[in-house]
Amino acid sequence: MLFQSEIEILNSYLKKKGLKQGKQRLDVVTVFLETEKHITPEELHDIVKKKHPNIGIATVYRTLKLLSDCGLAREVVFDGRIARYEHNYGHDHHDHLVCVKCGVIKEVIDPEIENLQIMLAKKHGFKITNHRMEIYGTCKKCGS
Amino acid sequence: MLFQSEIEILNSYLKKKGLKQGKQRLDVVTVFLETEKHITPEELHDIVKKKHPNIGIATVYRTLKLLSDCGLAREVVFDGRIARYEHNYGHDHHDHLVCVKCGVIKEVIDPEIENLQIMLAKKHGFKITNHRMEIYGTCKKCGS
DNA sequence: TTATCTGCAAAGCCTTTGCACTTAG
DNA sequence: CTAAGTGCAAAGGCTTTGCAGATAA
Numbered sequence: 001m002l003f004q005s006e007i008e009i010l011n012s013y014l015k016k017k018g019l020k021q022g023k024q025r026l027d028v029v030t031v032f033l034e035t036e037k038h039i040t041p042e043e044l045h046d047i048v049k050k051k052h053p054n055i056g057i058a059t060v061y062r063t064l065k066l067l068s069d070c071g072l073a074r075e076v077v078f079d080g081r082i083a084r085y086e087h088n089y090g091h092d093h094h095d096h097l098v099c100v101k102c103g104v105i106k107e108v109i110d111p112e113i114e115n116l117q118i119m120l121a122k123k124h125g126f127k128i129t130n131h132r133m134e135i136y137g138t139c140k141k142c143g144s
Numbered sequence: 145m146l147f148q149s150e151i152e153i154l155n156s157y158l159k160k161k162g163l164k165q166g167k168q169r170l171d172v173v174t175v176f177l178e179t180e181k182h183i184t185p186e187e188l189h190d191i192v193k194k195k196h197p198n199i200g201i202a203t204v205y206r207t208l209k210l211l212s213d214c215g216l217a218r219e220v221v222f223d224g225r226i227a228r229y230e231h232n233y234g235h236d237h238h239d240h241l242v243c244v245k246c247g248v249i250k251e252v253i254d255p256e257i258e259n260l261q262i263m264l265a266k267k268h269g270f271k272i273t274n275h276r277m278e279i280y281g282t283c284k285k286c287g288s
Numbered sequence: 289t290t291a292t293c294t295g296c297a298a299a300g301c302c303t304t305t306g307c308a309c310t311t312a313g
Numbered sequence: 314c315t316a317a318g319t320g321c322a323a324a325g326g327c328t329t330t331g332c333a334g335a336t337a338a
Contacts, residue, residue, distance in 0.1 A: 020337050022293045041328080056295040061328060077221060082327075097270050110264045116257045117279055124250055125284030126241050133277040135261055140269030164312050166318045185303080200320040205303060226302075293336070304325070311318070 003033045006072055006087075013070035024048075024055050028063040029072075037086040038076065038105050044085075078105075078134065095133040101142035108135075147177045150216055150231075157214035168192075168199050172207040173216075181230040182220065182249050188229075222249075222278065239277040245286035 010029060014021055031048050032039070045060045064085055067073035074088045078098060095113075097106040113133070121128045154173060158165055175192050176183070189204045208229055211217035218232045222242060239257075241250040257277070265272045 018291085020292050022336075024294065054295070058296080058329075059294060062293085065329095097265060097268055099270070100273060106268055106270075108264060108268060110260060113257055113260045113264065116254060116260070117277075120252060120254045120257065121241060121279050121281055124241055124252060126243070126250075126279065126281040128279055128281040129244060130281075131277065131279040133261075133275070135265050135270065135272055135275040137265055137270040137272040137274075162316085164317050166312080168319065198320070202304075202321080203319060206318085209304095289338100291336105291338095294334090296332090298329105298331080300329070301327090302325100304323105306323080307321090309319085311316105313314105313316090 003030065006033055009072060010067070010070055013066075022059075024052060024059050025063050025066070027052060027055075028060055029067065032064070032067065032073065032085070033087055037107075038084045039086075040082055040084050076132075095135070097135050097137070097139075099139035099142055100136050101138050104139055104141075106139075147174065150177055153216060154211070154214055157210075166203075168196060168203050169207050169210070171196060171199075172204055173211065176208070176211065176217070176229070177231055181251075182228045183230075184226055184228050220276075239279070241279050241281070241283075243283035243286055244280050245282050248283055248285075250283075 094107040189201045238251040
């Protein structure tokens, strides 16, 4: 079965919290894990509706919340105010390169920048817990 | 008069667009420029209300929009979904160090990181238009 | 059986908009 | 005088919540 380990993580989280495994919830989780990253709750809802026409968007929101709580999803808010989620189990920390024309999002990582961020924080007496970095511009295809 | 140059920028923008200078709007602008950075529309509204008990929050939103359009304010959305604004005329580009305990926000800049961001984008075929970087952690006062 | 899960609709937040009145130019 | 500004309340998006019926353990 696909996503064996992710499902196990979810299940052990559910057990720990005394929660149950609903059928719809599992479908939302599966679609979420199958799908390209950075999806909005509404987009996810639309996809799941193809299999479960009756599924409510509330279930999608509740499931995404659950996935965030157990560490399988991460909320990323790009410019604007709509939340997008990416599944991050098995993915290392990364930052985002966002094309402002076509909307493509590339995940990138630069160890040197990461290191400098730590130094910068330290210089100001901060102890880092996490950070976010997004670079906006035009991708190669969209030119300047 | 304080904020002479900012007011001039605003006025020339208004003239260019054929807009007028309302009294309330000017008060919102003045308070905004006087105030510590990273204020929410609601906080700004509360302060302005002390002088103009009748001012509507709609005017505050409209004024902030106007300030953003003419480049005097910048919207920054930290974790969560409430917009905060900072006035940025005469301020160089900077990033943010946010204390997750006491909420203090420090503006920082690291030329080396800036440079690496450009290189990183270039490596992926992106031409940068802008970027945002926020580092979350605990400040010196709040310890670890 | 019993607490959780779900869909639905209602409620909540923050933000924007329509309207009638006021005011700047 | 005329178009823009303002306050108010209503409307709009996105997200959360309350509730009653369905379902997992």
